[in-house]
Amino acid sequence: MSETSEITTSDDTAAGRPMIALEGVSKTYPGQERPAVEELEFEVPEGKIVMLIGPSGCGKTTTLKMMNRLIEPTTGRIILDGDDVTSVNADQLRRRIGYVIQQVGLFPHMSIGENIGMVPKMLGWERQRIATRVDELLHLVGMEPGEYRDRYPRQLSGGQQQRVGVARGLAADPPVMLMDEPFGAIDPITRDRLQDEFLEVQRQVAKTICFVTHDLTEAVKLGDRIAIFGTGGRLRQYDTPDEILTNPADEFVAQFVGGGAAVRRLSLLDIARLKLDEVVVSATDSPAGNHPVLALDDAGKPDRWLHVPGTTEAPPLVTVPFTGTVYDAVDVMLDSRAPLVLVLGDDGAPRGALRWDAMVGDLRARGNA
Amino acid sequence: MTAPPPTITRPIVTPLRKRRSLALFVTPAVVAVIVIGVVLWINAQDFTAPGRAPEGRALDFGDLLSQFGQHAYLVGVSTVVVVIISIPLGILLSRKSAGRLGDAVLSIGGFLQALPPFGVIILMAFSPLGFGAGSAIVALVIASFLPVLTNTVVGLRAVEPSYIEAARGMGMSAGMTLRLVELPLAVPVMVAGIRVALVLNVGTATLATYIGAGGLGTPILSMLKLGRADAAFAVAALVTALALFVDWLAAVVERLVRGSSA
DSSP states (O other), rough: OSSOOOOOOOOOOOOOOOEEEEEEEEETTTTOSSSSSSEEEEEEEETTTTEEEOOOSHHHHHHHHTTTTOOOEEEEEEEETTTEGGSSSHHHHHHHHHEEETTOOOOSSSSSHHHHHHHHHTTTTTHHHHHHHHHHHHTTTTHHHHHTTTTGGGGHHOOOOOHHHHHHHTTTOOEEEESSTTTTOOOOHHHHHHHHHHHHHHHHOOOEEEEEEEEEEHHHHHSSEEEEEEETTTEEEEEEEHHHSSSSSSHHHHHHHHHHHHHHHHTTGGGSSOOOOOOEESSSSOOTTTTTTTEEESSSSSEEEOOTTTTTSSOOOOOTOOOSHHHHHHHHHHHHHHHHEEEEOTTEEEEEEEHHHHHHHHHHHHHHH | OOOOOOOOOSSSSSSSSSHHHHHHHHHHHHHHHHHHHHHHHHHOOOSSSSSSSHHHTTTTTOOOHHHHHHHHHHHHHHHHHHHHHHHHHHHHHHHHGTTTTHHHHHHHHHHHHHSOOOHHHHHHHTTOOOOOHHHHHHHHHHHHHHHHHHHHHHHHHSOOOHHHHHHHTTTTHHHHHHHIIIHOOOOHHHHHHHHHHHHHHHHHHHGGGGGGGOOOOOHHHHHHHTTHHHHHHHHHHHHHHHHHHHHHHHHHHHHHHHHHOO
16 A cells, blocks of 8 residues: 555575475374374475474474484385485485484583584594584584583583584585474573574575474474474475465464464564665754654764654654564564654664554555455 | 383492592502401411311411402303393393383393392202302302393483484484494493492302302301301401402493593
8 A cells, every 4th residue: 555665575486496305205103093194295495494383293293204214104205305215225314414303312421522523423524524514513503612512411501502403413514404393492582592593504504404393483483484284194284484374275274373473474574675764864853845854963873853754742763673574673663652663774874764554554455465 | 212111210229420439549448458457367366276277277378369369260250241141131122122021031030139149059059060160150140140131221221212313313323323322321320230240249159169169258168167257257358358349440440431431
């Protein structure tokens, strides 16, 4: 509806070639009548994060473990990087796939460096190359190698242990990573930070990742795609987070996604994708047409609103970084009861303003579309 | 990994972590005090007095030394045999594929250990092995293999499944997982079992004299026959000193093993 802003759709459909492909995969455990996983058929594009989510017992972990053959499928084929996983030795296969689990499973009798260097050692790397790689990975996960390399797992906090767990999974630079609820046992604040760090690491390494979770917020935050499993091990929907939140495939997915879907979607919308109101920087309280007027302080930083159209008294000045999401913008506006928020670029200079009423109108228009 | 069956969930003996470092220095001192005390006591005796000649012969230092050698031989060989039998067997029984067989074998082992060693030693003399060290060693093995077997099984079962999952998930074979992860983590519990076996064997080997296998039991037995409680006590003290010393030696080895693996 608005002429001031426009929300564009994310386009993840332009995905790379499939790195992992499941073809009619089923698993029935011995002595059980009903399959744990039934007729799975989906592809994981190269360099993307696919989140496997669903209620307990839906087969998401079974699916993950079939990809590195910790569990053998009853029927069907799993193709990894062009090869049928059953055509190669299982141990050799697993050395080419990073594996990170919820309990971390760092070996308590080995130092952090030895833990991370285990797979490269099995692959026959030279000592010097392993040492270099260990330090590189510790840096990557934000831990000072000199301080942590020779420590033992029990000397680390839960969050640090899982950082090392991720580093260990990445050690031999595998193209594929399988992660089984890696942040599930970590307190919410640390988990949030680990997720941010994880996304930052993924930006650098661009692995193909399958990630099991039971936390929808985590799935929406981390996933390029989400696979929702129903009870009985059937795949109910496989799509981008945005699409799953907007257009659930069936009643089950709608119920699973729940009532908070609209709010969750806000965190998927980058401010960068919105068209912002122009802001006029001025020293005097002179109305500048229909644009909000901003005053700078002596250092050239935004100081306060001088005039905002449609208001008699200037509202408090709140800011949000250009790289943030609409969720962040809504959060600061609600918090300070401001009808608009100033968007700042990386350099701290104003990029424009986001108005509450215009934004809500857009979201409504988008929801109806 | 299935949960360990409920029947046997704890090792017979748990490794002593805190007390050990102190005992590492105290034990050799205690052993030295006992040995020196016994030697001084023997030297102070007047075996030329009437009727004390048999006592003097039994407490001859040369004889005691060779009996000590026999004793150490019985203990050493039987313990090595126990380790060679019990640890591989324990590893097999701790595998998931062994299922509940492990519990069955441990129960049979419990029954065997409940047999009085004295009876077993005498019975062994009537086996094809006959009198002598061979029978004594078999009897000692029967009397002391259970702690090692139990602690091997329990120590391996107690390794957290997540370590094994991580090991297999990163591409270790079953053998590598056992060698690099499971055994190093189970070693303290296993060594604790071996220490118990050693100490049991030092005590039980005193009975070997009944079937002509020698050892420090020989002077104890002859002194008891002569009604010389003080001399029997002196030799028994030497046996105690040997048990303490062997236990201390095992503790040192345990520390070295742990040091290289943790």
